[in-house]
Amino acid sequence: xxxMNNQSNYIRKELSSLLLKDFNEDKLARTIxxxxxxxxxxxxxSYRCCTFKDRAMTRYRIMALLGFSIEQDDDEYKPLKxxxxxxxxxxxxxxxxxxxxxxxxxxxxRVTYRVTDSCRGCLARPCETNCPFxxxxxxxxxxxxxxxxxxxxxxxxxxxxxxxxxYTPVPCEDACPVNAVKRDDSGNMFIDxxxxxxxxxxVRSCPFGAVMERSQLIDVSxxxxxxxxxxxxxxxxxxxxxxGSTAQLVAALxxxxxxxxxxxxxxxxxxxxxxAVEFAERIEQGExxxxxxxxxxxxxxxxxxISGMKIFLSDTGTPxxxxxxxxxxxxxxxxxxFIGPCTAKRSEAIRDNSADYVLSFEExxxxxxxxxxxxxxxxxxDFNGGDGSFRARAFAASGGVADAVIARFDEETxxxxxxxxxxxxxxxNINLLKAAAAGKLKYNLIEVMSCEGxxxxxxxxxxxxxxxxxxxENSMSA
Amino acid sequence: xxxxxIEICTGTTCxxxxxxxxxxxxxxxxxxxxxxxxxxGSTCLGICRDKRFKPPFVRVAGKLIAQASVRKxxxxxxxxxxxxxxxxxx
Numbered sequence: 001x002x003x004m005n006n007q008s009n010y011i012r013k014e015l016s017s018l019l020l021k022d023f024n025e026d027k028l029a030r031t032i033x034x035x036x037x038x039x040x041x042x043x044x045x046s047y048r049c050c051t052f053k054d055r056a057m058t059r060y061r062i063m064a065l066l067g068f069s070i071e072q073d074d075d076e077y078k079p080l081k082x083x084x085x086x087x088x089x090x091x092x093x094x095x096x097x098x099x100x101x102x103x104x105x106x107x108x109x110r111v112t113y114r115v116t117d118s119c120r121g122c123l124a125r126p127c128e129t130n131c132p133f134x135x136x137x138x139x140x141x142x143x144x145x146x147x148x149x150x151x152x153x154x155x156x157x158x159x160x161x162x163x164x165x166x167y168t169p170v171p172c173e174d175a176c177p178v179n180a181v182k183r184d185d186s187g188n189m190f191i192d193x194x195x196x197x198x199x200x201x202x203v204r205s206c207p208f209g210a211v212m213e214r215s216q217l218i219d220v221s222x223x224x225x226x227x228x229x230x231x232x233x234x235x236x237x238x239x240x241x242x243x244g245s246t247a248q249l250v251a252a253l254x255x256x257x258x259x260x261x262x263x264x265x266x267x268x269x270x271x272x273x274x275x276a277v278e279f280a281e282r283i284e285q286g287e288x289x290x291x292x293x294x295x296x297x298x299x300x301x302x303x304x305x306i307s308g309m310k311i312f313l314s315d316t317g318t319p320x321x322x323x324x325x326x327x328x329x330x331x332x333x334x335x336x337x338f339i340g341p342c343t344a345k346r347s348e349a350i351r352d353n354s355a356d357y358v359l360s361f362e363e364x365x366x367x368x369x370x371x372x373x374x375x376x377x378x379x380x381x382d383f384n385g386g387d388g389s390f391r392a393r394a395f396a397a398s399g400g401v402a403d404a405v406i407a408r409f410d411e412e413t414x415x416x417x418x419x420x421x422x423x424x425x426x427x428x429n430i431n432l433l434k435a436a437a438a439g440k441l442k443y444n445l446i447e448v449m450s451c452e453g454x455x456x457x458x459x460x461x462x463x464x465x466x467x468x469x470x471x472x473e474n475s476m477s478a
Numbered sequence: 479x480x481x482x483x484i485e486i487c488t489g490t491t492c493x494x495x496x497x498x499x500x501x502x503x504x505x506x507x508x509x510x511x512x513x514x515x516x517x518x519g520s521t522c523l524g525i526c527r528d529k530r531f532k533p534p535f536v537r538v539a540g541k542l543i544a545q546a547s548v549r550k551x552x553x554x555x556x557x558x559x560x561x562x563x564x565x566x567x568x
Contacts, residue, residue, distance in 0.1 A: 005496040005547065013495060014532075240498075243488045252490075365494030374490045376521050464498045 002171075004461065007047075008209035013366055015039070015058065016065055016217060020370035023221055032080040035062065053103075060101040064212035067219065069099045071190070087218045093357065096193045097214060097346035098203065104210035107187035108170045112152050115143045118164035127156035127165065175205035177427050178305050197300035199425060199450045200343030200459030213343055213460075216357045217366065220337055223357075224257035228335055231327050232258040233320065233355065235340030236265040236388065237396035237455035239475065240468035241361045242368075247380035252373050253364075254381065260331050261381075264338070265388020267323030268294075268395045268404070274316040276408035279445060283416065287312070289436070289444040292401050294318045296348035297450035301425055302433075309437040312446070317352070319395065320345065324354035330385050339364050341458025344450065360460025390476055397472055398423040398454035402447035419445040424452030481516040482558045484551065485537040489522030492534035499548060500536060506548050507555075514559055531567055541566040 002008070018035065022028040036058035040046070046054045060070055062080055066087045073083075121141035128136045128143065135149035136156060143164070145156070157165040172181045172189055180195035181202055189210070191202070202211045223230050232253045234246075242249050250261045271294055282290045293299050293314045302309040320338055327336055338345055338355040349355035359367075368375065391407055394400035399421045406417060420436065420443035422429050433448065435441055451457045456472065457465045486492075486500045504517060525535045531544035538554040544567040557564035 005499050010495065010545075243490060243493045362494070365490070369491050369494055374522050376489065462494050462498060464502055467498055467501045 002204060002207065004464065006207075008207070009362075012061065012065075012209070012212070013362060013369075015061055016215070016363060016366035017369040019062065019065060020217060020221060020366055023218065024225075024370055029081050029084060032062065032084055035080075057101070057104055060103065061209075061212065064099050064101070065215045065217060067093070067214045067216055069094075069096070069214060070101050071099060084218070088222050090219070093216055093219070093346070093350065095347065095350060096191070096196065097198050097343055098191060098196070098200075099212055099214050100188075100190055101210050101212065102184075102188045102190070104208050105188045105206075106208050106210070107183075107189075108172075109168070110170065111147060112168055112170065113145055113150060113154065113157060114166055114168065115145060116164050116166055118162045119143050119160075120162060120164070122161070124161070126159040126161070130155055130159055171205040171207060172202040172211065175201035177201070177425050177430055178301060195304060197297045197304065197425075197450070198344040198347045199297035199301075203343065204459050213346070213360070215363060216346075216359060217363050220357050220359060221367065223335055227257075229259045229331060229333065230257070230335040230337060231260040231262060231331055231384075233262050233264050233323050233327060233336060233338045234383075235338070235342070235396070235455065236263075236268055236319070236393045237341050237458065237461070237468075238339075238361070239393065239396065239456070240463040240471040241341075241461060242365070242375045242463075244375035244378065245380060247382065248375050248378040250383055251378035251381040252368060252375045255373050255378065256367055256371055258337070259334065260327070260384040262323055262327050262330070262385050263383040263387045264319050264323045264340070265392040265395070266326065266383075266386055267321065267388070268319035268392035269388050270322040271316055271319045272392065272395075272401070272404035273408055275314050275405045276413075278314050278316050279405065279417070280409070280413045283413075283444060288439060289446060290314050291446040291448065292405070294395070294401055295344070295448055295450050296342070296351075297344035298425060298448040300344065300347065301430065301450070302448075305430065306433050306437050309433065312437070318348065318354075319392070320348065320354050321352050324352075326385055341451075341455050341460040343459050361462050362460050365462050393472070394476060396455045397469060398449045398452070399447065400454065401449075402445060405445070405447075417445050418443050419447065422446065422448040423454070425450040426452075479514065482514055482539050482555055483537070484515050484517045484555065485520045485523075486517065486546075487521075487523045487525070487533070487535045488519045489526065491522070491526045495533040496545075496547070497534035500534065500546060500551065503548055503551060506552060511552075511555055511559055515555060538564075538566075542568040544568075 022031045036055040040051050040054040119142045133149045133151050135146045180192045182192050253261045279290045291312045335356045337357045339359045346358045349358050391404045402419045456468045526533050534546050536543045536546040539558050554564040
């Protein structure tokens, strides 16, 4: 996976804040078709083959930032201004949450194992001897891999005493844990949305920025401009995502135009309380185990890819679900926006009808930049409707959900609880979970976080996860 | 020897555009550099309003690094320490 700070992310953030700035100043309809040219002037060195391709890429990025699906909506004759017009009047957010800019896809070569010049054609030839598929032979004094026979097992690389065999991954395919990344006839990647769990790994791993989220920034900004009542629901992983305190960020959100700001950690308290009761009931009824259900990418994976797991998923709602209910009671009829680090929440919000819109922390960052709001300058302000407990804040890091549930158990339940905390929905961990579903493991409480490290390491974060983890631990011990 | 000052802007614009990474700077400093610098966070330096430069911003010994990264700052600090030169943005 790419580090969080890279050129591709930078360009996306820069472009989002630029679009919003012009939108706020009521001039975006005039400027939007100029932005690809202004950002990529002829005298600037280009990222791709030429300036003109860079401009085309900027255009596609703008389309995704306006919430369009490039696969479905691309019309090369249509000016961006028209797309903007359509975005401003649309009422509902649609599936799927991701889009692929196939023009950006570099069709990374499938040949993943290669023999380099360091091969000395040695006498021992462990590569040739041990290749399970007979794909290696020695030609002209050097090992050669037969592409048709190679199955990418990697044994040759492990065994070569000269490290002469290298592995070049196809980053998106490698990152996708459920084989939803596929290729069309021309070698460009596409997402098989029936298999996709919206975990966001492909978005983060593509070095060409070819996969993007379909942003809802313009929808939220437009509703704010229309002065609609609009409630921000802030995920517990907010800690460390912005400078200043969370209480200052609440004020910053109100300054942006949100009419209320509620704490999703309060909903997380309800989730852990109900999940603790549900666990005790399920075990008493003789069920083998229960799996937590607050990570939407995990729930999707369990339903689509792990046979037999669905019945073990807890029926308890997610923190967002309960927060959304509370927000509805407090502010009936207000629009609701979930703000968090998660791509899959975009699907969950549609599934549970728990939010009208979903923004990432990165997108909130772009809104603050565009509005010129510095969180450091804001007064500390309380959440509407109260805060969650410190245990609920720990939902944001791997292990935190199970810990919060276990903390609610009575002595007896705690003594029989045998938790498995799965940190990251990797291909390997999916196999582990398949074994659990098949009754091959002895655990009875399973927590799964799709992102390694938990929500604080989600695809939409701004804060360096190391810095954030430290901050979270400090706040827990305070 | 006077310590080399490293001022990291933690205004919202800089933070969002990547300054959060710079807060790990201390981990990347090895002796003798680690004891020769003074790292401080600063509120918005106001440079983000200048269109010539892109955030995040860091000042090393008072001189500006735009689009700062841990790698760039380390190079500048090494240059300051050893009396070499670094191509500052301003």
